[in-house]
Amino acid sequence: MNTTEKIRETAKKLLADKKVDLVVGFAQGSLPLRSTPYFARTPEEAENLIWSATCENNLANFLRKRPEKTAVIAKGCDVRAIVGLIKEGQINKDNLTIIGVPCEGMVDRKQICELVGGKDILEVTDTGAELILKGKDFEQTVAKADVMFGSCKTCRYNTPVLFDELIGEAVPAREADYGDIEAFEALSAEERNAYIAQEMQKCIRCYACRQACPMCYCSECFVDCGSPAWIGKSAKSVDDNALFQAVRVFHLAGRCVDCGACERACPMGIKLSLLNRKMVKDVKELFGAEAGVSLEDPPALNTFKFEDKEDFLL
Amino acid sequence: MIINKNEIPSLLDKLAAEYRVMAPVKKNGLVEFAAIKSGEEACLTYANTKKPGKEILFPQSEELFNYTVDAEGVRMQDNVDPTSTIVFGMRPCDAKSLVLLDNVFKNDQYEDVYYLTRRNNTLIVGLGCNEPAATCFCSSMACGPFSKEGSDIFLTDIGEAYVVEGISEKGKELLAKLGLAEAGAEARAAAAKLQQEVKADGTINIEGLSDKLGGMFEHPFWDRLHEKCLGCAACTYLCPTCHCFDIADEAKDCNGCRVRNWDACMFPLFTLHGSGHNPRPNGKARWRQRLMHKFNYFVERYNATACVGCGRCIKNCPVNLDIRQALADIRALD
Numbered sequence: 001m002n003t004t005e006k007i008r009e010t011a012k013k014l015l016a017d018k019k020v021d022l023v024v025g026f027a028q029g030s031l032p033l034r035s036t037p038y039f040a041r042t043p044e045e046a047e048n049l050i051w052s053a054t055c056e057n058n059l060a061n062f063l064r065k066r067p068e069k070t071a072v073i074a075k076g077c078d079v080r081a082i083v084g085l086i087k088e089g090q091i092n093k094d095n096l097t098i099i100g101v102p103c104e105g106m107v108d109r110k111q112i113c114e115l116v117g118g119k120d121i122l123e124v125t126d127t128g129a130e131l132i133l134k135g136k137d138f139e140q141t142v143a144k145a146d147v148m149f150g151s152c153k154t155c156r157y158n159t160p161v162l163f164d165e166l167i168g169e170a171v172p173a174r175e176a177d178y179g180d181i182e183a184f185e186a187l188s189a190e191e192r193n194a195y196i197a198q199e200m201q202k203c204i205r206c207y208a209c210r211q212a213c214p215m216c217y218c219s220e221c222f223v224d225c226g227s228p229a230w231i232g233k234s235a236k237s238v239d240d241n242a243l244f245q246a247v248r249v250f251h252l253a254g255r256c257v258d259c260g261a262c263e264r265a266c267p268m269g270i271k272l273s274l275l276n277r278k279m280v281k282d283v284k285e286l287f288g289a290e291a292g293v294s295l296e297d298p299p300a301l302n303t304f305k306f307e308d309k310e311d312f313l314l
Numbered sequence: 315m316i317i318n319k320n321e322i323p324s325l326l327d328k329l330a331a332e333y334r335v336m337a338p339v340k341k342n343g344l345v346e347f348a349a350i351k352s353g354e355e356a357c358l359t360y361a362n363t364k365k366p367g368k369e370i371l372f373p374q375s376e377e378l379f380n381y382t383v384d385a386e387g388v389r390m391q392d393n394v395d396p397t398s399t400i401v402f403g404m405r406p407c408d409a410k411s412l413v414l415l416d417n418v419f420k421n422d423q424y425e426d427v428y429y430l431t432r433r434n435n436t437l438i439v440g441l442g443c444n445e446p447a448a449t450c451f452c453s454s455m456a457c458g459p460f461s462k463e464g465s466d467i468f469l470t471d472i473g474e475a476y477v478v479e480g481i482s483e484k485g486k487e488l489l490a491k492l493g494l495a496e497a498g499a500e501a502r503a504a505a506a507k508l509q510q511e512v513k514a515d516g517t518i519n520i521e522g523l524s525d526k527l528g529g530m531f532e533h534p535f536w537d538r539l540h541e542k543c544l545g546c547a548a549c550t551y552l553c554p555t556c557h558c559f560d561i562a563d564e565a566k567d568c569n570g571c572r573v574r575n576w577d578a579c580m581f582p583l584f585t586l587h588g589s590g591h592n593p594r595p596n597g598k599a600r601w602r603q604r605l606m607h608k609f610n611y612f613v614e615r616y617n618a619t620a621c622v623g624c625g626r627c628i629k630n631c632p633v634n635l636d637i638r639q640a641l642a643d644i645r646a647l648d
Binding site: 029030031034035036037038039057061062114118120122136198201202204205206207208210211212224226229232233234235236264265267268269 | 342343344361364365374375445447448449538541542544545546547548551552560562564573575578581582583628629630632633634635636638639
């Protein structure tokens with residue numbers, strides 16, 4: 001049985017045995033290179049579940065404050081977010097069944113689209129290591145490893161850290177690599193500012209990043225507050241757009257699980273993970289903490305250790 | 315009439331000397347409409363712009379007026395923009411969307427001076443689509459890859475050249491001044507063939523949809539449609555016909571401006587009352603609003619569907635919530 005078949009079997013059994021009321025997973029999407037979050041409530045609906053290299057959304061987003069008994073088909077980064085949300089009291093662990101799926105990495109449709117020069121891709125075949133892309137008058141083969149999301153290329157937790165059942169074999173963890181962040185840190189302040197301004201100029205303040213983030217769940221985000229208006233509401237102020245992202249990153253300090261869902265959701269193609277990953281790297285270096293990798297670790301910002309570095313304080 | 319493609323930059327230069335010319339340009343990896351200084355900047359081989367054409371007449375953030383308070387009182391300056399503008403190379407879906415938006419900004423109850431001043435001073439040069447994308451469904455939405463509705467002048471790409479047609483009086487007047495060559499019979503035939511034969515997905519049947527939706531407000535269909543929606547505004551902000559807005563004052567000390575910003579029915583803040591009550595308190599009510607507004611309320615009010623089938627919402631939805639599927643599902647309901 002392949003992964004999709006195993007997922008269907010497991011989900012059908014959980015639903016038929018009434019162990020859960022709902023299975024959250026993915027179904028085939030309406031476009032090539034797309035899958036779509038899917039909510040199966042009957043064994044028949046579980047037949048629509050799939051697994052592929054396009055299951056890009058972080059499904060932890062759909063699990064907060066669920067009243068019913070729920071199972072989730074979760075890859076490594078989904079589980080990291082689930083662990084974080086359990087610790088923050090947003091998910092009741094007793095009501096959740098985690099069907100973990102070791103993840104080889106998801107492919108980035110935006111990169112692929114660029115690779116074929118923006119041409120319409122009408123059909124995609126996944127051969128395992130490669131994707132065969134077909135359009136009206138072209139066919140092109142790409143290695144999946146070359147078109148993977150940045151966050152997947154450096155993922156160290158592709159095998160879920162917590163699960164009730166694991167579908168398939170654990171996959172070897174990748175090496176942590178903050179080369180992208182180190183390169184950014186090496187730039188001058190002016191160059192960094194210019195880069196951020198160029199990216200934030202594209203922002204349309206649709207808040208897809210915030211909405212796609214499993215850890216962004218404030219009932220009222222600071223950007224939405226009208227009185228006081230902490231931040232301008234219009235999208236044309238690049239400074240305000242950058243401020244929105246900066247505050248979001250700070251609010252995710254020690255909580256961001258580096259899943260890249262924000263960047264994947266951005267319709268404007270803004271490189272959002274740069275700021276998030278800088279914070280992830282800092283938290284790891286300064287406090288030795290990584291979010292969502294263990295139920296026992298205390299949250300980084302809720303902890304004080306005598307030897308904590310303080311040299312960034314005034 | 316006809317114009318060779320290699321003559322387009324010089325034509326745009328000529329126009330730019332007299333008008334503000336907005337054309338699709340590549341910037342930061344995206345194609346968007348921008349005022350061009352040189353005809354070389356225009357990129358007419360694009361599939362469609364990332365942001366919809368509505369932003370030219372109805373910008374995402376528009377400073378309606380500025381104000382200053384001093385010892386002598388309050389001084390206000392209205393920011394109506396009467397710049398004569400030519401939009402060059404707008405796709406038919408976006409051109410049609412402007413015709414739909416006209417209903418909203420000019421009707422028997424309200425005339426929006428900001429929108430209408432721009433509208434009256436803007437000429438649209440439409441550009442037909444020889445290769446509609448897989449996500450295009452304009453042919454299902456009373457539009458089409460060569461729909462001329464909303465265009466003052468219309469271009470059809472026949473390879474080396476564009477066949478140019480004057481559509482409105484305004485368009486014909488401009489063409490008369492430009493002195494382009496007459497198109498030969500062969501060129502006209504090539505354009506006619508494209509206009510007749512190229513179609514986008516025309517299989518989405520919305521006949522009777524408005525009436526059906528009218529009786530569906532309490533239907534259980536809405537219970538699940540929104541389930542995977544994240545509640546962002548990618549679909550509405552990038553939609554050429556979505557037109558809800560919010561007005562905010564942005565002030566510092568004694569200086570400020572009143573800004574009109576795009577709003578989105580997908581946000582929890584949308585229609586939130588001062589009392590704290592929200593008539594659309596959850597994803598279910600918000601998605602119902604989105605579909606009803608496009609395919610029922612707008613139809614009842616203006617006798618037209620508020621969707622042109624550009625497919626931007628499909629391409630840009632982070633969770634692939636496909637409006638074509640939603641419409642098919644509604645159609646399949648008893």
